[in-house]
Amino acid sequence: MIAFVSGASRGIGAACAVELARNGFDVMINYNKSEKAAKKVAEQVEALGRKAVLCRLDVSDYGAVNAVCSELVHRFGAPDVLVNNAGISLSGLIQDVTEEQWDALQSGNLKSMFNLCKAFVPGMVSRKSGCIVNISSMWGQIGASYESIYAASKGGVDAFTKSLAKELGPSGIRVNAVSPGCILTDMCACYSEEDLKALAEETALGRNGTPQDIANAVAFLASDKASFITGQILGVNGGIM
Numbered sequence: 001m002i003a004f005v006s007g008a009s010r011g012i013g014a015a016c017a018v019e020l021a022r023n024g025f026d027v028m029i030n031y032n033k034s035e036k037a038a039k040k041v042a043e044q045v046e047a048l049g050r051k052a053v054l055c056r057l058d059v060s061d062y063g064a065v066n067a068v069c070s071e072l073v074h075r076f077g078a079p080d081v082l083v084n085n086a087g088i089s090l091s092g093l094i095q096d097v098t099e100e101q102w103d104a105l106q107s108g109n110l111k112s113m114f115n116l117c118k119a120f121v122p123g124m125v126s127r128k129s130g131c132i133v134n135i136s137s138m139w140g141q142i143g144a145s146y147e148s149i150y151a152a153s154k155g156g157v158d159a160f161t162k163s164l165a166k167e168l169g170p171s172g173i174r175v176n177a178v179s180p181g182c183i184l185t186d187m188c189a190c191y192s193e194e195d196l197k198a199l200a201e202e203t204a205l206g207r208n209g210t211p212q213d214i215a216n217a218v219a220f221l222a223s224d225k226a227s228f229i230t231g232q233i234l235g236v237n238g239g240i241m
Ligand code: NAP
Pocket: 006, 007, 008, 009, 010, 011, 012, 013, 030, 031, 032, 033, 034, 035, 057, 058, 059, 060, 085, 086, 087, 088, 089, 108, 112, 135, 136, 137, 138, 179, 180, 181, 182, 183, 184, 185, 186, 187, 188
């Protein structure tokens, strides 16, 4: 069994790659800029006795995804599990956000998922099995001021997830999303200690999450234990009310 994890060099994606390896998957580890970090993730996967395939690729680039993923499918077969995790964030007032930032956010978070599904779904359909897990965000579900363009991209992830689940269910392919709350990764470096404390206090459990919290949910959705679950947006957010 093979899993492809986008943005697996750091944070949530790195934790997903290792957790999937722990669950018996060989892992295609995608990264864009952080090669050293991606190699460390590959070492962790191999230490668990699984195969790691490093894949440098800007997943927002349709042509590059098409070329690189065709080669991967040719060499290793279509992945059984696709985790669309790669993403970027941006905070700012709508008055200050530029057209270029809007385009970058939608390409990085939404088009990247489309690109990888275009590349890998045909192989899953011809095999009549497969599983896709998209990483969304609670801001896509509940909205957040200063984060409207990020929230828009994640709202798109949720709609795409539910629609694709309906389209691909008859082909034996499950499509779900995990919608994290505040998870302590590099992406949260823009928040002050005070902001992080306030976000933790908004949860029922009184804490922010770890990459492992998300990886556990992804591994569950990728497993046979979730064989009757599709089209769902699973909030993993400590109980944000
Ligand atoms: P992170 O620590 O900033 O890591 C982002 C990862 O995405 C890195 O591995 C980065 O690779 C990769 N990446 C970004 N753009 C890419 C591209 N164009 N092509 C290939 N890889 C790319 O972020 P994170 O917190 O783990 O976030 C992972 C996902 O969870 C994102 O979709 C994010 O929106 C979502 N999320 C995060 C939180 C949170 O609080 N952290 C909450 C909700 C949702 P390189 O470093 O190699 O470039």
